[in-house]
Amino acid sequence: AQSVTQPDIHITVSEGASLELRCNYSYGATPYLFWYVQSPGQGLQLLLKYFSGDTLVQGIKGFEAEFKRSQSSFNLRKPSVHWSDAAEYFCAVGEGSYIPTFGRGTSLIVHP
Amino acid sequence: EPEVTQTPSHQVTQMGQEVILRCVPISNHLYFYWYRQILGQKVEFLVSFYNNEISEKSEIFDDQFSVERPDGSNFTLKIRSTKLEDSAMYFCASSRDSPGDEQFFGPGTRLTVL
Numbered sequence A: 001a002q003s004v005t006q007p008d009i010h011i012t013v014s015e016g017a018s019l020e021l022r023c024n025y026s027y028g029a030t031p032y033l034f035w036y037v038q039s040p041g042q043g044l045q046l047l048l049k050y051f052s053g054d055t056l057v058q059g060i061k062g063f064e065a066e067f068k069r070s071q072s073s074f075n076l077r078k079p080s081v082h083w084s085d086a087a088e089y090f091c092a093v094g095e096g097s098y099i100p101t102f103g104r105g106t107s108l109i110v111h112p
Numbered sequence B: 001e002p003e004v005t006q007t008p009s010h011q012v013t014q015m016g017q018e019v020i021l022r023c024v025p026i027s028n029h030l031y032f033y034w035y036r037q038i039l040g041q042k043v044e045f046l047v048s049f050y051n052n053e054i055s056e057k058s059e060i061f062d063d064q065f066s067v068e069r070p071d072g073s074n075f076t077l078k079i080r081s082t083k084l085e086d087s088a089m090y091f092c093a094s095s096r097d098s099p100g101d102e103q104f105f106g107p108g109t110r111l112t113v114l
Helices: none
Strands: A003-005 A010-014 A019-021 A024-026 A032-038 A044-050 A056-058 A064-068 A073-078 A087-094 A106-111 B005-007 B010-013 B019-024 B031-037 B043-050 B053-057 B065-068 B075-079 B088-095 B109-113
Touching (some): A003 A087, A010 A019, A019 A106, A024 A073, A032 A064, A044 A056, A044 A064, A044 A073, A073 A087, B005 B088, B010 B019, B019 B031, B019 B088, B019 B109, B043 B065, B075 B088
Parallel strands (some): B010 B109
Antiparallel strands (some): A032 A044, A032 A087, A056 A064, A064 A073, B005 B019, B031 B043, B043 B053, B088 B109
């Protein structure tokens, strides 16, 4: 069975600071990997996904993520956070399926 | 920009009642999905639907649940006899040509079972 771990429930950063949200998965083969964002009152929006190929994936809104097989990780990064990035972020894994299994989410708080 | 819409935004019902949650997927999309998120918990996959039939479903999607595409635009989730533990946010999503395409999510319907 697959599982996704987002070890940080909340992350607080200052506007303009860099950001890294952690995600670890447990799955034997190469999974499909996703990051979604959910703003208050809205549905989930796909930031980026990894199916194969280059392990550094560029997404929307200036986000990127790197698949590291040796660490079973798919951490999300952004070099400079904007106040509008405050939201809930979900890592998700697909095990031989494009249907994502979601992590519990990390709430990002951005201080001015 | 096309988007997935869901109605109602909030539904309150009594335990044992039937509820129908409605979704209008993006018009040229072929794959449709329902997810739910119990407060404070993970988003969980319920079911996917393609070509007028269920293509995949999770263990959560038992006989109490059903999905339907009654016309060319709506996609519904029915819960026959609601339980307290069905209280959750229910998200509809759609993708264009295959499950590997990006899934676009609606804003969700908050279901409260009393």
